[in-house]
Amino acid sequence: MVLQRIFRAVIMGPPGSGKGTVSARITKTFGLKHISSGDILRANINAKTELGLLMKSCIDQGQLVPDDVMCRLILSDLRAMGQNSWLLDGFPRTAFQAEALDDAYSVDTVINLNVPFHTIKQRLTSRWTHLSSGRVYNIDFNPPKVLGLDDVTGEPLVQRDDDTPETVTRRLKAYETQTEPVLEYYRSKGVLQIFSGTETNKIWPHVEAFLHRKLSSVKQQVA
Ligand code: G5P
Numbered sequence: 256m257v258l259q260r261i262f263r264a265v266i267m268g269p270p271g272s273g274k275g276t277v278s279a280r281i282t283k284t285f286g287l288k289h290i291s292s293g294d295i296l297r298a299n300i301n302a303k304t305e306l307g308l309l310m311k312s313c314i315d316q317g318q319l320v321p322d323d324v325m326c327r328l329i330l331s332d333l334r335a336m337g338q339n340s341w342l343l344d345g346f347p348r349t350a351f352q353a354e355a356l357d358d359a360y361s362v363d364t365v366i367n368l369n370v371p372f373h374t375i376k377q378r379l380t381s382r383w384t385h386l387s388s389g390r391v392y393n394i395d396f397n398p399p400k401v402l403g404l405d406d407v408t409g410e411p412l413v414q415r416d417d418d419t420p421e422t423v424t425r426r427l428k429a430y431e432t433q434t435e436p437v438l439e440y441y442r443s444k445g446v447l448q449i450f451s452g453t454e455t456n457k458i459w460p461h462v463e464a465f466l467h468r469k470l471s472s473v474k475q476q477v478a
């Protein structure tokens with residue numbers, strides 16, 4: 256689908272709700288650029304940048320990175336996107352971040368993946384990630400073609416340090432207290448769209464149909 260104006264979307268949902276998995280399908284189908292705050296932080300940790308070294312313990316403990324650090328990081332990446340349409344995954348995660356994003360850009364739609372916590376815990380302990388691309392696999396759901404290796408590059412997959420059961424519990428708590436209120440913020444702005452379920456393959460057709468409708472109305476408005 257070719258868009259005639261910039262489309263800006265946010266994908267939200269608890270840790271492990273499938274944001275990365277659904278984002279990969281959205282970018283493939285609709286051509287939006289995917290920006291994942293978690294992938295950017297992990298790339299910094301992997302490259303041992305000053306920021307990565309400073310933030311690693313915070314992330315490994317399942318706590319949120321301070322708002323000012325996050326806002327600087329993501330807003331500068333968004334500026335670098337120029338005239339591209341984008342899909343933001345993992346940001347904003349606090350009311351402060353949502354307001355900072357709003358000051359800089361108007362968000363067209365917010366997709367919220369509403370997946371129960373008990374479904375999530377199981378998923379995260381069997382997740383394998385290709386760090387440099389952010390591609391995610393799951394031993395039960397979407398295993399790699401060769402166990403332990405990325406399908407595209409053949410490079411080794413790793414388990415995230417924050418995917419231990421104790422840290423997942425802390426991440427879910429941080430989500431409840433700090434991120435859930437952001438949903439209300441977007442609901443009040445009339446841009447929130449909720450997709451509930453326990454399986455990505457059942458949620459995805461609804462997300463796809465919604466975005467088809469949304470993006471064709473963007474095209475009509477421009478025409
Ligand atoms: P992240 O990286 O943003 P989270 O915790 O929000 O991390 P996460 O863990 O990346 O979210 P996800 O992207 O929602 O989860 O889910 P996913 O990776 O697609 O799917 C999870 C697993 O389930 C995968 O193995 C997938 O294959 C599998 N799966 C998907 N669908 C199904 C299904 O239907 N069935 C089954 N069986 N499996 C399925 O943030 C990490 C940390 O960075 C910091 C924080 O410390 C955070 O904890 N951070 C920020 N801090 C402050 N502000 C911000 N804005 C921050 N952003 C990141």
Ligand code: MG
Nearest residue numbers: 274275291293
């Ligand atoms: Mg993710």
